Amino acid sequence: xxxxxxxxxxxxxxxxxxxxxxxxxxxxxxxxxxxxxxxxxxxxxxxxxxxxxxxxxxxxxxxxxxxxxxxxxxxxxxxxxxxxxxxxxxxxxxxxxxxxxxxxxxxxxxxxxxxxxxxxxxxxxxxxxxxxxxxxxxxxxxxxxxxxxxxxxxxxxxxxxxxxxxxxxxxxxxxxxxxxxxxxxxxxxxxxxxxxxxxxxxxxxxxxxxxxxxxxxxxxxxxxxxxxxxxxxxxxxxxxxxxxxxxxxxxxxxxxxxxxxxx
Numbered sequence: 001x002x003x004x005x006x007x008x009x010x011x012x013x014x015x016x017x018x019x020x021x022x023x024x025x026x027x028x029x030x031x032x033x034x035x036x037x038x039x040x041x042x043x044x045x046x047x048x049x050x051x052x053x054x055x056x057x058x059x060x061x062x063x064x065x066x067x068x069x070x071x072x073x074x075x076x077x078x079x080x081x082x083x084x085x086x087x088x089x090x091x092x093x094x095x096x097x098x099x100x101x102x103x104x105x106x107x108x109x110x111x112x113x114x115x116x117x118x119x120x121x122x123x124x125x126x127x128x129x130x131x132x133x134x135x136x137x138x139x140x141x142x143x144x145x146x147x148x149x150x151x152x153x154x155x156x157x158x159x160x161x162x163x164x165x166x167x168x169x170x171x172x173x174x175x176x177x178x179x180x181x182x183x184x185x186x187x188x189x190x191x192x193x194x195x196x197x198x199x200x201x202x203x204x205x206x207x208x209x210x211x212x213x214x215x216x217x218x219x220x221x222x223x224x225x226x227x228x229x230x231x232x233x234x235x236x237x238x239x240x241x242x243x244x245x246x247x248x249x250x251x252x253x254x255x256x257x258x259x260x261x262x263x
Contacts, residue, residue: 004134004137087110207238231250
């Protein structure tokens, strides 16, 4: 992970500009409507997407941007069709939180090179916090070294994804075996939690590339492990992402595999 990537200042400025716009104008644009997939979307999501797209097009015209509000279902995501070099943007990760006035949402922006997120910026305007792969700020925490589930606080996001039987069985087993389970409703913020140590690990169910790219880069920059459902390094077509200390991440993958096999 190159913490001094030359495009990191561009990404930071783009995300900060978008977060400030969202903080000023977002509440007036927070009325929710629904996509064909059933997910919520607002005019604020579209506004942030437009703002960041125009900003990056002016500064990095040779790098395409893939964002949640600019793709149709099937164009990019679980089938893995993401350009080898691109910007990945979730204009508001945690839209459901945003529309209800909850503070756990963010502008999440990453740069992907050779299929790997190499830098990430996550800006949470309601919390007045931001995180980047340039290194931890003075107020940031440090990643957990908890190695086993009985001592672990685990974040889970995306519980409406995938097979309901497997998801419910996995959650039931996790509530039994983990110290605590937290559901915050934003994958980027769960990955921030792993990078900062207020979550020992997180599980993202049905992650789309824009949901997790910046968080993957952030966790990697702090030395954490990010795995897919097969127990290897996470790839875009994986139905599951697990992040945390390596031993704990593998234990969570084992739990998922065992649950999937019995449902």
